[in-house]
Amino acid sequence: MRPLPARFTAAVAIAAALCAAAAAVVAGGFAGSPLQAFAVGRPDRSLLWAGLAGVGVVVLAQLARLRVRAGEGHARLAWGEAAMVVLCVSLPPALVPFAVLAGVGVAHTALHLLDARRGRRRTARDLLFSVAALTVAGSCSVFAVTAIEPVYDRPLSPRGIAALCAGAVVYYVVAIGLVSVHVSAVRGGTLRATFAEMLSSKLLMVIGNVAAGLVIVWACATNALLLLLLPPVLWLLHQFYGNRLREDDDRRTWHDFAEATRDLNRLDEHDAAESGITGAKRLFGATAARVVLAGGRAYGDEVDEPAVTRSLVVGGMTVGELHLAGVPQLRSRDHMLAAYGDALAAALHDAITQDALRSMSERTTYDAVHDPLTGLYNRVALLTRGNAQLARRAPGDPVALVLLDVNDFKEVNNALGHTAGDEVLKVIARRVADAGNADDLLARLGGDEFAVLITDLAAGGDDLALAAAVERARKLGAQIAVPMRIDGVALSKEPSVGVVVAAAGSVDLTELLRRADIAMYQAKHGGQPVAWYDPARDDASTDRLALLAELREALAAGEQLSLELQPAVALGPVKPVRGAELAGEITSVEALLRWQHPRRGRLAPGQFLPVVEASELMGPLTHWVLDRALGLAAGWRRAGLAVPVAVNISARSLAERQLPETIDELLGRYRLPAELLILEITETVMLSSSPVIDDVLARIRRLGVQLAVDDFGTGFSSFTVLTRLPVQEVKIDREFVAQMSDLPKAEAIVRATVDLARRLNLRVVAEGVEHPEQRSALAELGCTAAQGFLFHPPMAPDRLSAVLRERRQVQRRHLRAEGTG
The missing domain is CATH 3.30.70.270 (Reverse transcriptase/Diguanylate cyclase domain)
Known part of the structure; x- marks a missing residue:
């Protein structure tokens, strides 16, 4: 608990003295002079007894206290408003502040001594603040009443009743304000929240207190015997206040309990312990709290003599102990402490287990890649x-x-x-x-x-x-x-x-x-x-030399090598056509080289191209693929099925200066427009600083041949390619497409590629699309086309021609159905 600042306490005490003096001077002036106020309407002895009775009323009002929640702490509410109504009517205004000062001082001193006997110590500074704060509130109250309508020794009028109500409200607001400052300074929390909470908590009580004070004044004016009927009524009213405040306090406490236990769900031992300490202080009003684990580790404040110790047990296993100091009597909150202790024990047990699992996982991960003897990688x-x-x-x-x-x-x-x-x-x-x-x-x-x-x-x-x-x-x-x-x-x-x-x-x-x-x-x-x-x-290298010789024979014979073709399909909306679905049109066809080796079996490009790229056979092999692919594209065009064909070109081929002339000669031989040929080149090749490759690419573009960046995203400066070279198409690597749904980074790369390509007016083709979910995600991102087994696998040229004719007929039927064909 933080001590109340001494300067603030002194300021409130000085304000109390000044308010009492000001009330004596200003309020007394309404009766002619301060001295006359002591003798108006009754002898001095009678006034003395009235003053003592007023002090007694204040003492009784302060002793009948109720505990209420206030921000991060608690405060005591009394019948101060009822006492102020009685004092303002029965005493001269100049005596009211002194009666409040004396009554509050006597009552709070008695309460201070009683708390000390019960083990709850309050400092003299806290006592001084309580007396001074209520004296200031009482002085402000009597000043407000006198300013509106003097009520002492006068018949009560509607204006007088209104003045008493206004005075009670002033007392209520000033007292609550000063107590809120005290609570927020000592217990923490914001002043605004504490003040609002106390205002709402005591609002109903203030109304009842004012009504009770007015009833007491009416009974004294009508028949003093009626006062005998008031104690049971006031006792019932006090019980009603208490039950209402307890219900409100229990509701807020259980709400705090739910938040505190929910906040215990931490996966780190330190965080769970610190959350448990914070929640215990908040729920049980402890000045200090400490968690001591079974292993000897401790968290929180130093607690020399804990008022409450709670064992933290889970399934018969002791996790540790919770020590609380400065805790008031828990009474009905014993069950809450037990429930909170169980929740904290479970949270700590889970956090400790999680730490152990994390350490085990880290150790397992470490052991999986390290040699246990030397500590080096395995x-x-x-x-x-x-x-x-x-x-x-x-x-x-x-x-x-x-x-x-x-x-x-x-x-x-x-x-x-x-x-x-x-x-x-x-x-x-x-x-x-x-x-x-x-x-x-x-x-x-x-x-x-x-x-x-x-x-x-x-x-x-x-x-x-x-x-x-x-x-x-x-x-x-x-x-x-x-x-x-x-x-x-x-x-x-x-x-x-x-x-x-x-x-x-x-x-x-x-x-x-x-x-x-x-x-x-x-x-x-x-x-x-x-x-x-x-x-x-190296025997394996000798085998590679044999592979080159066999490829030379295959090129000469022309029977073992073949092309398979895989279409790329536009990602437009899917429309139904007479019970079927019309997917997007085929935007291009990629030519894939295959080698049916008589001894090794069917070989994919990755099994022989690395060997070929380091030999003089790369040029003849590239010429064969271009010749075969352009011949197929020319045949489709003559049949009215003009579709661009894409051919992969290696870095070795781009380093040959005669490549543009070779392409130009083949295009002329087959009478094929240059835009129906797409050369797919990896981005690392396009970023090459070789002047030969730059010259070859520039000459190819002048022919009208399209360029595509293949396997985009796997290089080192991917986005630089799109702004540095005049490409028309970007092909996103299948690795990013496959990981889109699982890795946010892969999805971000695809999204960024599509967005940049759209701004640069480039086509985007996604490779390796195998699932409808991937197609939908790519279409939503704005990807132009896609290629993969979801649409078409690589197929022989005859099969592709049939597919092109079939799709053309389906599209024509669709146009007729739409009324546009």
Whole structure:
């Protein structure tokens, strides 16, 4: 509990004294002079007894108190308004403030002593404030009554009754205002909320108090014996007040209880404990609260001698204890404390369990990607994180993988035991970590194999990159071979190291590991510390050379290679046509290369194009695909089914200066308009700084051929492509389409792409659409067209021609049905 500021208390006390003096002077002036006010209408002795009776009335009114909710704390309401009505009628105005001061002082001093015996301590400053505040309210009240209509020693008139009511209201507002300041300063909370809550709580009581005061005045004026009937009536009225205030207090308390228990639902132990402490203070009026958990952890205030201690138990298991200090007698709130303790115990138990599960999950996640012995990444982490690092590198940047294997490691286990072997592996892991750079990815693959992925090689050619990687590998091997002492035995273990260097984007980490493993075994079998990858000694590379020879034969024969075609469909509204549905028209057809190998079976482009791109066959293969695709498009056009055909063009093909002339010659041979050819180019190629590629793209655009950005969003500067180059179409990568419903980031990328393309007047085609929900979402975003198994799978040319004719007939029937055909 915060102490009431001393300056504020002193100010209220001084105001009380000044108000009493002002009331004595100003109010007394209405009777001619202050001295005359003491003797008007009765002898001095009679006036003395009247004054003592008035003090007694104030004492009785203050002793009959009711506890009421006030903001974050509580206050006491009394019968002060009824006492003021009686005092204003029975005493000269100048004596009323002094009667209030004396009566309130006596009553509150008695209450102060009674509270001290019950263990509830109130400071002298609180007592002084209570007396001063009510004296100020009483002085303001008598001043208001006298200003409107003096009522002392006069028959009550309607104006006099109105003056008494106004005086009671002034007393009510001033007293409530000062008490609200006190409560908000001591207990916290806003002054406005506390003041409004107390005004509404006592409004009905004020009306009853004024009525009771007027009845007492009427009974004294009519027949004093009637006063004997008032005590039971006033007692019943007091009980009614009490029940009404308790109901209101219980309703607010249970509302606070619901909010406090709802606020306990935290997944963090600290947050749950702090919420429990805040709620306990608010609900039970505690000055201090502390939660002590079974494990010894504690939260909240220091509580030396808790007035209330509640065990927090869930299912027979003790979670901790709740200590409260400065709590008034709970009485009927014992059951609330029990319920709150159970709710807090459950919340803490859930939070502790959640913390344990979170720690377990973090540990499991850590263990899933780390080697338990050395703390380095394991093979799984090397593959996933290594591929991620390769994807972040610019295409063509040199990267290296260093793979090392400790020679004759079994000798350590056989001679010193597996514990010593583990210590050797830990020492090697530390040396690998010390020798690596900040950007290196370090991993223990298992047993005595370690790997280092190096991505910060300086560009300058393959030979320079390989030399730098080999030098790093030699230093690493030398550092590992430095003698170490294990169990008092000095030993040195030398590794065999394999090095492979490749361009980022050309291979994945699995391939790098395979090549590094070949190099490492070359070093081990050759008796040298370091060896680098030699493609000539790679059986898989020999197989690739055979693949190139077989492709050359396939191009010459022309029977094994074929094209499959997959349409892109406009995402317009779906309209019913005689029991069927008419989807959007086919906007373009993508040509997909297939190879029916006589020995290997059916091969997709990804299985042979990486080999072809590094050979001289890329040009002839591109020419074959263009020739075949344009021939098909020309046939569709002659049949009245003009549809653009899209062909994927690689970076290697765009580097050939004669490509525009080849395209122009083929378009002329088939008499096909240039706009019916779409070249799909990846964004990384379009962003190439090669002047040859820039020149080739510019010449192709001058022919009238359309350009499309393929696999948009998977590169490094996606949106730059749309503003830098004159493209007509954007194809959103299937990965983002598949993840739209699950990943907000993917949906945001698609939305941003569609919005930007619309502003640039570009078509947007979404790849890999397989579900109606994806189609609806893309159409709602404004995507132009879509391609995927939901509409059409890749199909043979004959099947596509049939589909085009069928859709043309359906569209004609639709136009006739609409009355426009």
